[in-house]
Amino acid sequence: MPRFSNQSNMKLDTCHPLLQELFREVVKEYDCAVIEGHRTRRRQNRFYQQGKSKVKWPDSKHNVMPSEAVDAGPWIENKGIPWQEPNQFYAFAGFVRGKASQMGIQIRWGGDWDGDNDVNDQKFNDLVHFELLSTQKKTAIES
Numbered sequence: 001m002p003r004f005s006n007q008s009n010m011k012l013d014t015c016h017p018l019l020q021e022l023f024r025e026v027v028k029e030y031d032c033a034v035i036e037g038h039r040t041r042r043r044q045n046r047f048y049q050q051g052k053s054k055v056k057w058p059d060s061k062h063n064v065m066p067s068e069a070v071d072a073g074p075w076i077e078n079k080g081i082p083w084q085e086p087n088q089f090y091a092f093a094g095f096v097r098g099k100a101s102q103m104g105i106q107i108r109w110g111g112d113w114d115g116d117n118d119v120n121d122q123k124f125n126d127l128v129h130f131e132l133l134s135t136q137k138k139t140a141i142e143s
Contacts, residue, residue, distance in 0.1 A: 001028060002027050002028070002029075002030065002031035002032070002075070003027060004023075004024075004027050004032075004033070004034065005033065007034075008032075008033050008034035009034075011034040011035070011036055011037045011070075012024075012034045012037060012070065013037070014037035014038035014065070014066060014067050015037040015038070015066055015067045015068075015069075015070050016066045016067060016068050016132055016135060017066070018105050018132060018135065018137065019037075019067070019068070019069075019070045019130070019132065021103070021105070022096070022099065022100055022103060022105050022107070023070065023072060023096075025099055025103065026072075026095065026096055026099050029095075029099075030074070030092065030095050030096075031074065031075045031076075031077070032072050032073060032074050032075050032092065033072065033073060033074075033075045033080075033081055034070060034071070034072045035071040035072060035073060035081070035128055036062065036070070036071040037062070037066075037067040037069075037070050037071075038062060038063075038064075038065055038066070038067040039060060039062035039063055039067070041057040041058070041063070044056065044057040044058075044060055044062065044063055045057050052126075053126075054124055061131045061132065068131055068132045068135065069129060069130065069131035069132070070129075070130050070131075071126075071128040071129055071130075072092075072096075072128060072130065073088075073089060073092060073127070073128045074088045074089065074091070074092040076088070086127060089111065089127035089128065090111065090119065090127070093109045093111055093112075093127065093130075096109070096130060097109060103137070104137045104138040105132070105137060105138075106132065106133040106134045106138060107130050107131060107132060107133060108130070108131050108133055109129065109130055110124075110125065110126030110127060110128065110129030110130070110131075111125055111126070111127045
């Protein structure tokens with residue numbers, strides 16, 4: 001069974017409990033790594049300047065504590081994170097989104113910002129980005 005490295009666990013620990021719950025379930029079935037949880041002002045503004053983020057500090061969900069966003073990606077044995085293979089990220093995101101739905105956790109993925117399941121209509125792709133739409137779990141009564 002896959003499990004997180006100490007580094008991934010430390011990064012996930014900076015995230016909202018719902019993201020922690022979700023990704024601790026995901027890793028049981030899909031090997032993955034947490035790239036980032038909470039993001040500092042300096043790092044957020046650097047990512048903005050580099051074009052890796054569309055927002056400056058403090059407007060990212062990564063900038064609150066606990067973080068309401070996590071960057072995570074698939075982990076391939078003997079390869080690591082397959083940065084040059086976007087299809088791996090699409091497959092991983094499908095799994096994460098399905099697991100979140102099963103768990104009643106509402107998320108948005110950076111490969112489908114508008115949530116319409118059309119991954120070809122994005123102007124900015126952030127395939128490792130997952131963020132909470134709500135900090136409340138959806139119950140069967142609310143569904």
